[in-house]
Amino acid sequence: MFLKLKSFIVPLAFITLSGAGFVFIQMGLTYASSMAFLELRYLFAFIVLLFVVFVFKLKFPNSLIEIFHIGIAGILSVGVFSIACFNSIDYGLSPAFCLLIISLQPIVVSFLAMRFLGESVSIKAWFGLLFGLVGVILVLGFDSEINKNELIGFLFAVLGLLGMSFGSLYQKKYCSNMNLITGGVIQTFVSAIVVLPLLYFEDIRVSFNGEFIIALFYMSVIASIGVMSLLYYMIRHGEVSKVSSLFYLLPVVSVLVAYFVLDNKIESNVFIGIIIVLISMGLINKNYSKKLVIKKA
Numbered sequence: 001m002f003l004k005l006k007s008f009i010v011p012l013a014f015i016t017l018s019g020a021g022f023v024f025i026q027m028g029l030t031y032a033s034s035m036a037f038l039e040l041r042y043l044f045a046f047i048v049l050l051f052v053v054f055v056f057k058l059k060f061p062n063s064l065i066e067i068f069h070i071g072i073a074g075i076l077s078v079g080v081f082s083i084a085c086f087n088s089i090d091y092g093l094s095p096a097f098c099l100l101i102i103s104l105q106p107i108v109v110s111f112l113a114m115r116f117l118g119e120s121v122s123i124k125a126w127f128g129l130l131f132g133l134v135g136v137i138l139v140l141g142f143d144s145e146i147n148k149n150e151l152i153g154f155l156f157a158v159l160g161l162l163g164m165s166f167g168s169l170y171q172k173k174y175c176s177n178m179n180l181i182t183g184g185v186i187q188t189f190v191s192a193i194v195v196l197p198l199l200y201f202e203d204i205r206v207s208f209n210g211e212f213i214i215a216l217f218y219m220s221v222i223a224s225i226g227v228m229s230l231l232y233y234m235i236r237h238g239e240v241s242k243v244s245s246l247f248y249l250l251p252v253v254s255v256l257v258a259y260f261v262l263d264n265k266i267e268s269n270v271f272i273g274i275i276i277v278l279i280s281m282g283l284i285n286k287n288y289s290k291k292l293v294i295k296k297a
Helices: 002-029 034-056 064-090 095-102 105-117 123-140 148-174 180-201 210-237 240-261 268-296
Strands: none
Touching: 002 034, 002 064, 002 210, 002 240, 034 064, 034 180, 034 210, 064 095, 064 148, 064 180, 064 210, 095 148, 095 240, 105 148, 123 268, 148 210, 180 210
């Protein structure tokens, strides 16, 4: 009973906290430049995690190769992903279109998981993944075209998609036994190092006020620590392609959060898209449930 409850609560917490994060990203970027916001986010998360390590006297990996693998996974799924998404929006790509591109991750990861991890994805699961993409498009309601000024933003969004996709696979293959706290220290530290030289290329601005501190706290503690820990936990205990299918629900959660927090209206196409996404999730999860039963038998 407890295992069934945990298998429901963990994914629900992941998609809820991740989807809500877009609201706090927008809030934080109102008062800070993108790379400055990211650098403060990673540094604050690093300090919090390091404090937890010392309080509970946790041990870091003894092997340099293990630290190296953890760092690479962090650079891909934490550093590259966030840097690319922030720059994508800075170069003029709408947050909705950026989110749509990132939502292609289930299809990319499913393909890569078959190629590099030997995971099998049935035709029904592929149908669910593609059906979910249709639902995502309806949820976002994107109907504009990319102009020349947005091309760089589009490329950054694709980079973010690849960073998270390869990062998830790398995490699954080389860091499946990573301690979430000590591993988080390593990954937030290397991500902060990656962002540091990028500060040279932007007009740094930070305005510390109540809203920015709330946004910084959410993105540092809830997103960088909580959400990534949940993601790595699911990767460790499930197939990567199934875990990645949860990304289809992020636009759904973002729309719902915007409805309650920003008082945005939910159009009919969005409502239909939400239903399609939920159906596709059912197809994907049902496929994997059958596979687990067969394996146990």
